[in-house]
Amino acid sequence: MRGRRRVAAAATAALLAGLVGLAACSEPAARERPDPAPASPAPEPTASDTTPPVADTDHAVDPPGERDGRLWSADVLVQWDKPIDDALLARIEDLRGVAHTERIGLGQVSLENRVLTVAAVDPGAYRHFTQAEVADLQEAWDRVAGGELAIDRTVAERVADPETGMVRLGADDAPSLHVGAYTPQLPTIDMVVNTAWADDIGMDTDNGLLISTDAVAPAGIRKPLQRLVGEDASVQMLDVASRLGLDPDARLTAVPAGGTLGSVVGTFRYQVLGGGRIAPEPAWVAASIRTESVPILGSVTCHKDLFPQLRAALLEVEQRGLADEIDPGQYAGCYYPRFIAGTTTLSNHSFGLALDLNTRDNQRGTVGAIDRDVVAILKTWGFAWGGDWRWTDPMHFELAEVKRVG
Template identity: 55%
Template sequence: MRGRRALVAFTLPTVLVLTAACGGSNAQQANDPTTSPGSTSTSPGSTSRTSATPDPGSSATPVADPQHAVDPPGPRKGALGLADVLVYNGDSLSPSTVAAIRGLKGVQSVETLSLAQVPIENKVITVAAVDPSTYRNFTPAASAETQAVWDRVAGGELAIRPELKKKLPLDSHGYLRLGSEKDATAVHIGAFAPQVEGAIDAVVNESWIPTLHMQRDNALLVTTGQTAPESLRKPIEKLAGHDASVQMLDAVARYGLDPDVQQTAFVVGTIADAVGTFRYSVLGGGRIAPDPAWVAAHITTQSVPILGNVTCNKLIFPQLTAALNEVQSRGLADKIHPSEYAGCYYPRFIAGTTSLSNHSFGLALDLNVPGNQRGTVGEMDRTVVSIFKKWGFAWGGDWHYTDPMHFEMNALVNPR
């Protein structure tokens, strides 16, 4: 038994199913699929409630969002098998490619899904749009066997990894905006449940694909059973094509990513045109090396008011220049200190993680660093903040864990 399977065999992660946004049933919690009733849990914006053990055979779907509800998944069917390989591409994988990978000797099962990266408060999380009736078989047993999780997903809600519960900005009603843009879509969180380890942070059902502007069927999970996944890397790479990323998920579980493969991020939302498909290699010390072709197409150095020469994403310059011009014209230039500017384009992970920062895309800048450290109110002049917001920037001082030095583009604004 390989390491990932041995670990899952002895540890069953917590699954927390929350109250539906439409005011459905009580919150339900399962430390494993057989947790007894009587424990308590708290959903965002609610008081503590008595939990009930989900009925594994239940077919009742709490419909939180009728526009994004799909058929109830019903009881789980088929064999459980943790995903060993993730194939990911910016474009859709063709049915013939999927069939060819499924037919490889050593492949036990495959599951197509739609995968995208969503920036939230300078963290990038991976969201998958899935068929809840079949994708569940690739998740840890505690998730796969908890019927209420997949009823919630089918009913239009989001299921997300429990580790992210305290790290994301939920509103008082349990909604999470999927994106940093002003108009980012808000989805109600229906469950905190483990997903495919190292590959997926959150899942919605497939009806969300057009709403979230995701690329349909651009990813594939592969289970190899008793076959060593690494032995299938080259055959899968040959079938998937040179643009696809083929990641060994046992390496992801150990290191946070597969260091032997080019990484791919497909960012969705209003600012997607500023990022496109982002491919990069991993360097030491939390740094990354974006594809040189991507850098040439998206990154440039220009002179802007107050700060002088800065290197950023090409699309940020019109509104960054407009914001700084207004700061200057209103007599506030001395509120921004060029000597305390800490950069815009800085290809790296967020410190201590393997999550991309918006600095990696050249869409964020850090100002007046010494007096505006994370977790503080900061010293940033609030009129300067309001000017930046006017010109399409979000301010880190508004976040649930503040970062008052940080401004990031959250809307495309065309100065007139």
């Protein structure tokens, strides 16, 4: 018992140390990148801080106050591509084994080739599904209510600006949020915002449902729940996801939020296969993926909406006498339906919206040797370049803006 108390106390101390902006990062960096530069430490909260902080008055909701009520286990997560129907919710809540539910918004945003899941929540209600140390970390929920972001520290180290503590949720025109708290997240969720942000991010506030089965094994409600919600909904067992990263028996759903990713991809349903591969639903592949010929590279397989801009960009590269700066033999592909190596995170390659050029001399973490005039042309035609990222990937280009061609 004393050992468990020491572990809980250590966990709480670690969470408190992570509050308020991006403090100096002390965890080991991911294997594939160097340590991030530390930002200036932020002050710790004190007992005299009684007024909940409001970082963004335009995106604030009522502060939640102290936790009131019991905690619930986060056992099942259901996701639709539209708001849940009230009548369906009532039928779900009547299912034997369903002890408690909470509606949340779920959307996916693309940050530096990583498709991450954002949850838009009511801070006062959602906190009851988190672990005790997180649920009782009052300042974290006050900061989410005040318009800031709660995020796993490891994710923040990759995507947050180390100097400002801001995270841009998408391409250049996407909103930026300040990191208010580093907190562990529920399986399959990467970051949490309040519901006032949903419209600006381009996501719903109630297309997801958290379910607690309390004392009943979650697997016992899977089949009746799936029959109720239909095949178009994703039903994930979070106890399985916490062990394996994802529930391999779930038919997963990504609903890209706002911007280019949302307008081009639409609802993306897929099944997890072995070896890091995924199987997008055949209807999406048939409607979205094409093999066509483009200048310099020849025949490539990508999302159909990528081709007009890619073709125009490569044609301009040719016309400006720069074709020799792109080596077709070092083209590493566009459409790859799989997770980023060693993760359960989708990349834009899964949607056919990214391509890798001149791979040999443009490895991750380097400035890259790709011709900067070629880079500038691709940027002009709406492609973001991985060489601009905090952890560089100079071979990588991805569609960031839809432009009219011709």
